[in-house]
Every structure is written in structure tokens, then in C-alpha cells.
Amino acid sequence: MNVWFWVFIAYIILNFLIMISMIFIERRSLSTVISWVTVLTFLPIVGFLIYLIFGSGLSIRVRHMIANHKLYGLEYDQKIIKYFDDEKSMSKEYENTLSLVRCCYNYGSILCPKNGIKIFIDGQDKLKNLLADIENAKESINIEYYIFDDDETGKSVMNTLIKKAKEGVKVKLIYDSIGCLKAPRRFFRKLKKAGGEVAEFFPPFAYIRMINLKMNYRNHKKIVVIDGKIAYTGGMNIRNDHMNKGKKLHPWRDAHLRIVGTGVYPLQNIFLNDWRYVKKENYPSSYYMEQGMFPEPITSGNAYLQVVVSGPDSPIQNIKETFIKLITNAKKEILIQTPYFVPDEAFMSALRIALASGVKIKMMVPSQPDHRTVFWATQSYLKEFVELGVDVYYFDGFVHSKAIVVDDEILSIGTCNLDNRSFNLNFEDTVIMYSKELNQEYRGYFNEDLKHCKHADILYFKKKLFLTKFAQAIFRLFSPIL
Numbered sequence: 001m002n003v004w005f006w007v008f009i010a011y012i013i014l015n016f017l018i019m020i021s022m023i024f025i026e027r028r029s030l031s032t033v034i035s036w037v038t039v040l041t042f043l044p045i046v047g048f049l050i051y052l053i054f055g056s057g058l059s060i061r062v063r064h065m066i067a068n069h070k071l072y073g074l075e076y077d078q079k080i081i082k083y084f085d086d087e088k089s090m091s092k093e094y095e096n097t098l099s100l101v102r103c104c105y106n107y108g109s110i111l112c113p114k115n116g117i118k119i120f121i122d123g124q125d126k127l128k129n130l131l132a133d134i135e136n137a138k139e140s141i142n143i144e145y146y147i148f149d150d151d152e153t154g155k156s157v158m159n160t161l162i163k164k165a166k167e168g169v170k171v172k173l174i175y176d177s178i179g180c181l182k183a184p185r186r187f188f189r190k191l192k193k194a195g196g197e198v199a200e201f202f203p204p205f206a207y208i209r210m211i212n213l214k215m216n217y218r219n220h221k222k223i224v225v226i227d228g229k230i231a232y233t234g235g236m237n238i239r240n241d242h243m244n245k246g247k248k249l250h251p252w253r254d255a256h257l258r259i260v261g262t263g264v265y266p267l268q269n270i271f272l273n274d275w276r277y278v279k280k281e282n283y284p285s286s287y288y289m290e291q292g293m294f295p296e297p298i299t300s301g302n303a304y305l306q307v308v309v310s311g312p313d314s315p316i317q318n319i320k321e322t323f324i325k326l327i328t329n330a331k332k333e334i335l336i337q338t339p340y341f342v343p344d345e346a347f348m349s350a351l352r353i354a355l356a357s358g359v360k361i362k363m364m365v366p367s368q369p370d371h372r373t374v375f376w377a378t379q380s381y382l383k384e385f386v387e388l389g390v391d392v393y394y395f396d397g398f399v400h401s402k403a404i405v406v407d408d409e410i411l412s413i414g415t416c417n418l419d420n421r422s423f424n425l426n427f428e429d430t431v432i433m434y435s436k437e438l439n440q441e442y443r444g445y446f447n448e449d450l451k452h453c454k455h456a457d458i459l460y461f462k463k464k465l466f467l468t469k470f471a472q473a474i475f476r477l478f479s480p481i482l
Contacts (some may be wrong), residue, residue: 045144048461065117090304094409094434096331101306103325104432107318109306116301117438119413121401121445123243126256127153133226133258134160140291142225142271146179146218147237148270150187152245154238162194171196172272176219177203179237184280197396202341217312218416222256223271228295231259231267233307233429234413235400238250239358242400249368249398253449255337255413257431258339259305262297266307270429290331301434310416311427319416319430320423323468324350326406326432335405336363339370339398341378342419350382355389375418383461393453402430402440455473 029135090111101111105287114322120126134141135159141164148154165171173191175183177200177342188198201219224232234256236242244252272288288294310318327334327350334354343351355361365382369375382392404412414430416422433439454460 007161017392019091032227041195049262058309075278094304096407097410097434100322100329100410100432101228101326101434103431104306104322106307107308107316109308109323109432110162110266110308112262112305114297114299114301115259115263115303115305116298116387117260117263117303117305117433117435118258119438119445120234120236120258121254123252123254123256125241126232126234126236126258127156128225129258130232131156131160133230133232134164134224136229137164137169137226139227140172140225140229142268142275142293142427143173144219144223144224144271144274145238146176146220147239147242148175148180148183148188149175149239150183151240152166153240154183154187157238158191160468161196162191165191165194165196167353168195172271172275173198174201174219174271174278175458176201178218179220180213197273197279201274201278218423218426219274220422221270221274221429222415223429225264225268225271226291228268229260229298231264233257233267233329233415234257235415249366249370251400253337253395253397253401255403255445257400257413260298261298261301261303261430263305264297265294265305266292267429270307270309274427275331283459298475303433303438306432307429308414308432309427309429310423313426313427317423318345319414320347321349322430322432323404323416323418324414326404327351327354328445330354330359330406332407333360333405334362334481335403335443336361337365337403337446337449338363338400338418338420339366339373339400339402340417340419340422341365341381342374342421343381344423345421347418347423348384348431351390352388360391361385361389362391362393363444363452364393364395364399364446365455366398366400367396368398370398379461383458386456386458386461391448392456395449396454405439405443407432407438407439409439411435411442413442414439423447448474454474 081110090101118129120129126239141161143161148157161171161173171191173188173196175188175198180200188200192198202215202217222233222235222237233253236256240246241249242254246251246252272293276283308319308322310316310320316457324347351361363382363385365378382390386392402414402416402418404410406412411433412430413433414428416426416428416430422428
């Protein structure tokens, strides 16, 4: 027996150990395991390298480290509990939402009353407001972005952060290692030189950017908290194309939130959890109280909200299951905007049940793809749901909004796409809002967007070229790992 025989045997054993790890240690879904086994079987050596870079799960050590740096403490509990309500405080007009409130609460999301919320659908508008709020900061600026680019948009935000740091405002910045690959590290070092603090989420091995064994797990959040009183989150990154300045994906349609009220607290908490992990800090919650991170909230609005988070550090896909609850709770209509639609069987079943119950569903996706493989997989799923009765619309441009409107009183906007990557691999957040006013406001935006859409009937999909249909089928097969 020659050496290649033993190489082959070693490769088979290695693949077997990978499969055992995925099933018993990482506890991945059956569809994910099958997809990776297919890759490892039909792409020998290359498949292993792909798995090593994109497929290997978070180690138990990393998961424990993330969990151990989450902010808990008696002082924090006593500080926040007086501001928050249980479901009994919600008026009768929201009584149909109480089971959803309880579901989110059991996923660790407290109900936050008295919030003033501004919705942005235009990046320039959001940027203008964000820069003004940063400019007016007095104590602290905590900022966390998946993409923070070294372009015109990024420089405008960075220069303002540098100015505030020099003025003595405490500035903390977290950027994702993969999302910010195009931004040189010297871009972020400028803030450190000015007195700010900067951290890279999941930095690569030896800080060589192209050698990152955690590159498949990305911090996809976009959170800014200013003086502990104003918070931003949603779909817009700090990059030119998100400001509608891109030449390729244009026009760019997105959704973002500015929150003033008790809802700032959970977003501050999410940021500090990530900060404690990336900086390996172990300060007690009382330290952050003394630092003024949780001041008395401004309670000028009347919207209730819950902030739901999820990530690969948790065995439960909190946001996906919350969305399933949203969908199965619907009585009349669901409006969805998403750039990617690559659902798993549980999510598909929820949509089918809603349709069978007489709920009308309208889904809006981009006509221009930014990731063609995901776009092809999306087409395959959309064709199936058009056949079932979903109204699918292709926006003439790029829809990056992650928004769900349910009936007359619920609205969800956040960072989470409707695909396996967001549900299972990325660190995400979404805001569930209970407000008839906000629901109607976003419903208006959706209806206005419909004027710039093409309605896709079943004939639209049947007209596709054979090679396109073949690509759709192939990439649907690998959808659990896209």
C-alpha cells in the first residue's frame, strides 16, 4: 500500500470527525450537516479547505468566553427594573400581541415602554441625524458597525468621532474584522491616537487579515449609543453605497431607527456585552453605572419595544424563532422587505401556515443582486412561494431593509436578513415595536416602494433560461451554508 492510500484513509477519518463534531458538539441542523458532507465528499481537499475557512464552528472556549463577559449584576437589575413593564401594562389595543411579548421576554428581551422612535429609509437622512447627535455628545459614544469603510461617508463619521475624543468624550468603537476588510487599520488607529478606544471583533490569526478561522462568524450589528440616552440600530452601515452614493447598486433602499427612551438600555447592554468580550474586561455592572452608561432615560414617546439578539454563541436562534412567532401570530397581512430570502424548513412552514390561514403576504426583494449565489438561491424559494400565493415584488434597485410589518400594530426593523447566515452564523439584533403609528408609517413607505417594483407571477420564473434554473437548483442545495 502506497502513501496515497494512507492519505485517503486519513482524509476519510478527518471527514468523519468533522461530521461527529457538527452533530454532537456544534449541534448543527441536519440540512447543514448534509450540505457540508456533500462539499467534503465531492470536493476533496478543496472542500476541506473551504470548511476550514467558512464552516468550522465556534469553539466551546470562545462560546464560554462570550457568555462569561455578558453584563449581569444586582446593581444593573435594580437600576433598570423600575423603568420596564410586564405585558399587563400594555393597553387593551395591544392585547393580541401579549403572547409575542412573553415569547421575546423568555428569549431575554425585556419590554421597554415610552419610546420615541424615528424611522429612516434614506441613508443621507440617517447620517445627518447621527452626525448631529455625535456632535452634541457630552459623556460617551459607543459605536459598533459591521462595515465602517474608509470612504467619504466613513471619513465624515470618523473625523467627528476623533473631534469628540479630543474634547474628552469617551469614545468606544467595535468594528467587524471581515466587514471592514477594505478599511486599513491605520484608519481606525487615528481614533486611538485621539484618545478613543478601538476593538476588532474576531481579529485574524497573528493579525494577518486573510488568515481568519472565524471569518464565517460576523458581528453584523449596527449599534450607536450616545450618552446612554440616544440609540441607533438597523440595516445601514457606514459606507457610501448605503448612503445611496453607489454606482452599481442604485437606488439603495434601507431602514434604520433612532430610539430615545427606555429602549436605549438594552442596546447599550448589547454593546457593552460585546465590548467586555473583545477587550476581555471583567468590570462589574456597578462600574458602568458609575461611568454614566445607564442614565435616567428620556421617556417622551409612547411606543413599546423589545430588542432581540441572536448569534452562534447561543444554541437557540432567538431572532428566527421570534420571526416565526410574528408570522404565525398574524391575522390579516404580513409585509416583508429583505435583501436575501434563503429560509430553512421551519421558517418556510410558518409562512405556509400563515397563507393557509388566510393571511396575505407581500414580499419585496431587490432586482439587482450583490451576491449572485445567494440571489440564485433566493429565486428558487421565491418561485415556490409565488406558487403558494405570496405576492413577490422586485424593487428597481437594491432593497437592504430588514423589515416585517404584521397586521396593524407590530413592526420589526433590525440587522437580521431572512437567511441561514443571519439566523445561525452572524451576531444580530432586531427591534420589535408595538405601535400602530409606526406600523402605519412603515406601511406607507412599503406601499410607496411598490410603485418602483415589478410584480413577479409564476410566468416570470418559468421564462428564466435553463442555465439560470440549473444554478438556482444547485445553490438551493447549498443554501444552509451560504
